[in-house]
Amino acid sequence: MVIQQRIExxxxxxANGYSQSIREELDSFKKDAWKKLISEHAGQGDNIEALxxxxxPGFFAILMSDLGYQVTAVDYTEDMLQEARKNTENAGFYxxxxxxxxxxxxxxxxxxxxxxxxxxxxxLANPQTVYQEWRRVLxxxxxxxxxxxxxxxxxxxxxxxxxxxxxxxMAEEMGYRxxxxxxxxxxxxxxxxxxxxSYELRPEWDxxxxxxxxxxxVFVDVDISDRIYDEVKKVLYSSTPMFLVCAQK
Numbered sequence: 001m002v003i004q005q006r007i008e009x010x011x012x013x014x015a016n017g018y019s020q021s022i023r024e025e026l027d028s029f030k031k032d033a034w035k036k037l038i039s040e041h042a043g044q045g046d047n048i049e050a051l052x053x054x055x056x057p058g059f060f061a062i063l064m065s066d067l068g069y070q071v072t073a074v075d076y077t078e079d080m081l082q083e084a085r086k087n088t089e090n091a092g093f094y095x096x097x098x099x100x101x102x103x104x105x106x107x108x109x110x111x112x113x114x115x116x117x118x119x120x121x122x123x124l125a126n127p128q129t130v131y132q133e134w135r136r137v138l139x140x141x142x143x144x145x146x147x148x149x150x151x152x153x154x155x156x157x158x159x160x161x162x163x164x165x166x167x168x169x170m171a172e173e174m175g176y177r178x179x180x181x182x183x184x185x186x187x188x189x190x191x192x193x194x195x196x197x198s199y200e201l202r203p204e205w206d207x208x209x210x211x212x213x214x215x216x217x218v219f220v221d222v223d224i225s226d227r228i229y230d231e232v233k234k235v236l237y238s239s240t241p242m243f244l245v246c247a248q249k
């Protein structure tokens with residue numbers, strides 16, 4: 001799939017910089033904020049078999065290991081997995097790392113108690129197929145936790161684009177600086193125009209899709225920004241707040 005190869009290439013170029021950003025998160029209030037948010041829905045303890053999909057440099061894998069979960073983490077990009085391996089080992093944890101496509105996971109049915117991802121679903125070529133696949137590998141009563149945002153809905157909505165540009169300017173006045181090159185930014189936008197969720201309002205879309213896939217309960221929090229962003233990021237992402245979707249099999 002051409003678009004899938006472009007996605008892999010893009011995140012390969014982002015691996016090192018993204019890894020640096022998650023190390024900064026681990027050294028900030030965000031570490032405990034995210035752990036609290038995860039445990040509120042998933043609990044704590046070593047009896048939880050957790051799967052981190054699109055682990056990137058391993059941020060959530062580290063947090064869940066710290067909560068006592070038995071963690072498996074997958075990513076489509078080898079460079080990201082290398083960063084995840086370094087970061088999880090440096091944090092003192094063993095995580096089973098697997099190169100895999102979220103659309104077709106190499107795991108048996110009813111394997112995991114929890115599936116978690118952040119900023120992944122918007123990048124998927126066939127997100128509803130993915131949700132069905134995730135349900136397959138979940139145990140009965142297992143949960144999916146999705147943290148995401150309408151990152152590029154603005155490309156198809158002039159009013160959202162205007163809000164984004166104003167928010168970016170305000171954030172830059174507060175000291176924010178982009179961590180991607182202009183070339184990376186352009187490529188990401190070009191990829192995004194070929195992805196289905198760039199044209200859907202979420203998390204409403206996710207709730208409908210998850211119920212259609214057979215999940216029994218779906219909980220939505222449309223804005224968790226105050227809990228996981230610093231003041232600059234609250235301004236920067238004010239037009240695209242991060243949401244939470246929790247679905248139970």
